[in-house]
Amino acid sequence: MPAHKSVSVIGAGAWGTALADVAARAGRKVTLYARNAAHAAQIEATRANPKLPGVRLDPTITVTSDIATAADAEIILAATPAQHLRAAVIHVAPHIKPRTPVIACAKGIEHGTHRFMTEVIAEAAPQSVPAILSGPSFADDVARGLPTAVTLAAQDETVAISLVQALGSATFRPYHTSDVRGVEIGGAAKNVLAIAAGIVVGRDLGASALAALTTRGFSELARFGRACGARTETLAGLSGLGDLLLSCSTAQSRNFALGIALGRGEAAPSGKLAEGAFTAPVLVELAASRQIDMPVSRAVAAILAHKLTIDDAIEGLLTRPFKAEG
Numbered sequence: 001m002p003a004h005k006s007v008s009v010i011g012a013g014a015w016g017t018a019l020a021d022v023a024a025r026a027g028r029k030v031t032l033y034a035r036n037a038a039h040a041a042q043i044e045a046t047r048a049n050p051k052l053p054g055v056r057l058d059p060t061i062t063v064t065s066d067i068a069t070a071a072d073a074e075i076i077l078a079a080t081p082a083q084h085l086r087a088a089v090i091h092v093a094p095h096i097k098p099r100t101p102v103i104a105c106a107k108g109i110e111h112g113t114h115r116f117m118t119e120v121i122a123e124a125a126p127q128s129v130p131a132i133l134s135g136p137s138f139a140d141d142v143a144r145g146l147p148t149a150v151t152l153a154a155q156d157e158t159v160a161i162s163l164v165q166a167l168g169s170a171t172f173r174p175y176h177t178s179d180v181r182g183v184e185i186g187g188a189a190k191n192v193l194a195i196a197a198g199i200v201v202g203r204d205l206g207a208s209a210l211a212a213l214t215t216r217g218f219s220e221l222a223r224f225g226r227a228c229g230a231r232t233e234t235l236a237g238l239s240g241l242g243d244l245l246l247s248c249s250t251a252q253s254r255n256f257a258l259g260i261a262l263g264r265g266e267a268a269p270s271g272k273l274a275e276g277a278f279t280a281p282v283l284v285e286l287a288a289s290r291q292i293d294m295p296v297s298r299a300v301a302a303i304l305a306h307k308l309t310i311d312d313a314i315e316g317l318l319t320r321p322f323k324a325e326g
């Protein structure tokens with residue numbers, strides 16, 4: 001019997017709503033927090049969230065816009081976009097009990113501070129126990145109960161194990177690890193690389209080019225991860241390679257879809273969060289500060305900043321000197 005009975009999810013977007021369902025399915029008492037009172041009331045009344053169309057909220061989930069009510073839980077899942085994580089955790093922090101696990105569910109790196117997601121939580125809620133959940137899992141698949149597997153990391157592996165026990169079910173299978181840094185780097189970097197993969201598809205460069213881009217993308221993700229102290233097995237696991245493969249293979253990924261639009265010279269899909277667009281400049285800054293070569297991510301950041309055309313970026317990548325693989 002898991003020790004944690006109650007779970008609150010901060011952020012009622014697509015992912016927060018899917019995770020609330022996951023926790024309810026695992027038998028927890030679940031509260032979903034929407035910062036907008038009208039949105040909270042609408043979700044509570046209709047049992048549906050326009051951010052996750054076609055999904056019915058588990059009947060046992062309570063929806064609230066009251067942060068003190070949301071904070072009264074044994075586990076907090078923080079499911080806002082990465083650049084909003086600090087504000088969300090600062091808001092809930094005064095109300096949470098000491099040593100409450102706060103699990104980052106966002107994939108990104110904070111602008112300005114260059115902080116990874118669990119570092120943001122540690123600063124915003126110093127009395128909490130930060131953790132991170134990441135891996136190949138679309139909100140829609142998860143909410144519909146399709147089988148998914150993710151990685152759940154906390155510095156203390158026994159904490160990670162207890163969180164897995166509290167959230168896991170037959171169709172949502174978290175694997176535990178203490179390699180927090182590895183998990184947060186995989187989730188952040190794969191979004192940037194998914195934009196590049198989408199560009200390859202949008203430009204009709206062919207399936208061989210897509211495989212080459214994805215593989216070279218993984219090579220730079222792993223290079224960056226190892227330089228930051230991540231373990232190779234984590235980078236090659238669900239939250240690294242696994243999520244990269246998912247996000248570089250289907251337009252169900254918003255980052256991949258953004259890349260396709262860019263590659264075709266079309267406008268970005270409107271109203272869709274593509275975290276990679278926010279992560280790209282920070283990832284490139286961090287890599288440069290550590291002298292880590294990330295040519296694909298650098299090209300994505302330059303394209304998004306309108307400093308490089310797509311054709312010039314492709315030519316630049318294709319005319320790099322030949323070298324040993326690695």
Ligand SMILES: NC(=O)C1=CN([C@@H]2O[C@H](COP(=O)(O)OP(=O)(O)OC[C@H]3O[C@@H](n4cnc5c(N)ncnc54)[C@H](OP(=O)(O)O)[C@@H]3O)[C@@H](O)[C@H]2O)C=CC1
Pocket residue numbers: 010011012013014015016034035036051079080081082084087088105106107108137138139140273275
């Ligand atoms: N969607 C997916 O399939 C997956 C998403 N993720 C990650 O989850 C994160 C969120 O993505 P997703 O849910 O899809 O995004 P959405 O755009 O669907 O939703 C984001 C939600 O965050 C809320 N929010 C923003 N700031 C705050 C705040 N300060 N306090 C409380 N709520 C806040 C927004 O509220 P409001 O409506 O009021 O603006 C909105 O409901 C991203 O980092 C993404 O990479 C990870 C795995 C899968």
Ligand SMILES: O=C(CO)COP(=O)(O)O
Pocket residue numbers: 107135136137138139191194243246247252253254255256273274275
């Ligand atoms: O992280 C995700 C799947 O694991 C969701 O991907 P997108 O944010 O690109 O839609």
